[in-house]
Amino acid sequence: MSSYSDESKLSRRAFGGAVGAGAAAAAVGLSAAGADAAEPAERRFRAAPRPSGKRPNILFILGDDLGWADLSSYGAPHIKTPHLDRLARQGVRFTDAYSGSPTCSPTRFSLYTGRLPGRTKGGLAEPITDKSVGLEPTHPTLASLLRNAGYATALIGKWHCGHLPDYAPTKSGWDEFFGNFGGGLEYYSKLGLFADYDLFEGDAEYKDLRYYTRILTERAGEYIRRDHGGRPWLLNLNFTTPHSPWIADGDEEEGAEIARKIRAGRKDALLHLDGGSVEKYAEMVEDLDRSVGEVLGALKESGQERDTLVVFASDNGGDRFAYHWPLSGGKGSLQEGGIRVPTIVRWPARLGGGQVSHEPVFTPDWTATLLEIGGARPNPAYELDGTSLAPYLLKGEELAERELFWRVRGERALRCGEWKYYRGKGGKDQLFNLAADQREQADRAAGEPKLLAELKAAWERTNAGLLPYPAA
Known part of the structure; x- marks a missing residue:
């Protein structure tokens, strides 16, 4: 969705290399979504400035x-x-x-x-x-x-x-x-x-x-x-x-x-x-x-x-x-x-x-x-x-995959990697692959029942540690 062409579209590992030590940046590859063999390497990566000793x-x-x-x-x-x-x-x-x-x-x-x-x-x-x-x-x-x-x-x-x-x-x-x-x-x-x-x-x-x-x-x-x-x-x-x-x-x-x-x-x-x-x-x-x-x-x-x-x-x-x-x-x-x-x-x-x-x-x-x-x-x-x-x-350290949790009255959601578990106000548990379907239109719940159950259970575990909503 970028409106300018010199941005690096980086994978997890590639992003860290680009903002970490500049000497290592040129050795790190782009994700498949952002690869462009014709683009000069210096436009894909910029060496990070030397670390500052000051707290920002x-x-x-x-x-x-x-x-x-x-x-x-x-x-x-x-x-x-x-x-x-x-x-x-x-x-x-x-x-x-x-x-x-x-x-x-x-x-x-x-x-x-x-x-x-x-x-x-x-x-x-x-x-x-x-x-x-x-x-x-x-x-x-x-x-x-x-x-x-x-x-x-x-x-x-x-x-x-x-x-x-x-x-x-x-x-x-x-x-x-x-x-x-x-x-x-x-x-x-x-x-x-x-x-x-x-x-x-x-x-x-x-x-x-x-x-x-x-x-x-x-x-x-x-x-x-x-x-x-x-x-x-x-x-x-x-x-x-x-x-x-x-x-x-x-x-x-x-x-x-x-x-x-x-x-x-x-x-x-x-x-x-x-x-x-x-x-x-x-x-x-x-x-x-x-x-x-x-x-x-x-x-x-x-x-x-x-x-x-x-x-x-x-x-x-x-x-x-x-x-x-x-x-x-x-x-x-x-x-x-x-x-x-x-x-x-x-x-x-x-x-x-x-x-x-x-x-x-x-x-x-x-x-x-x-x-x-x-x-x-x-x-x-x-x-x-x-x-x-x-x-x-x-x-440049790799960011470990983890669960992002949300809830509001009548809705719940959890994202882990490219997958999102979602239940709307209709009460139906749904599963979306956001890498392929940002618009959340292709419900994969029927084809991935084990994954759906795992993400739902993860949501329930986190929710159990939260305060209950007061009576409406």
Whole structure:
């Protein structure tokens, strides 16, 4: 699905060789899917820069409800994302990366804790829509563990893991917070689901009625340019773009109408069921791309680009205007379109550019990876569900085949290698070979009963260790 020709389409072993020691890279072969004998070797592989002794800054950028193929580098025919495409050319683009859940707050729980959403009470909400649950401040997080290891920490943008007074980023390891607590808001008025104003600095309201994406972009640039006293930093930059309501910068009148409906008690106003379009959605995604470009520009201007590890991803699959082709399903579903997300990683000091990885990875893996790279020790009382990708990315070690697990009310899924076990709301157990059938249309359950039984049993074993859902 790539829109540029100089990417390496690498197998498990080939990817490691390309980003590890440069001297070994030329000896590693391409996967059959990406082999091209006419392509010069130097375009297939780039030697990794020499290792840096510094722990990196970490910039983790989340889009909100961004579909797997919404970037031009992932195949979108009608959306132009030059800044994110450039980021991919400078680093690693993952084709088989997944979110921890098909909805907002459970994925954020899985990123912040490195654990499956079902490990925590707050993670059972799909997503959080009231103020009674959240991420318990006693639970170790990516931020608290990195802060203990010497990092400055900040979260800018959407939190969606609980509300004041009991839950907040500053109660869970982030030194600073600027953003919104809820799942969505009207981009100008900052009114959220409860008709409350939802833009805060720390635990105090911050008044700014400009378009929200502009505000977050400015704040992120300010944080990056700041003197952090020689400490490395973690910045979680969580945009709400392109989450509904579908209004772009300049659509003040549409925003005012949505705000009026929120004040009138319309609980569905933020869903924007009577608005939006493919064209408006594309405008929002392109605005997100420009905003990411501005933030990356601040990073470069500050002289920190080489020693900053950047991860860009989405919190789940896209909503109704998103482009998922060829995947089925979307936000809220455990079909591929609901959980497979665009994911790009760049670290100039350690990773070669122009790489593509087809390894299945998911949100909790990034928590484990960043903790290892940042020199932070996980709390043994809270075992991580993710696998650190650091040996794979930095040393070329083969990533062992493992099981990626998901569940939501009424659906279940597990991926192991190229196979996916899936049960939808109809209750039928299905089996798909994703290498041959990304669209999940050819059910192989009848022809592979033993494999189906093994994957189903693996799902059941993991599920047995999770909290049960409360009665609906």
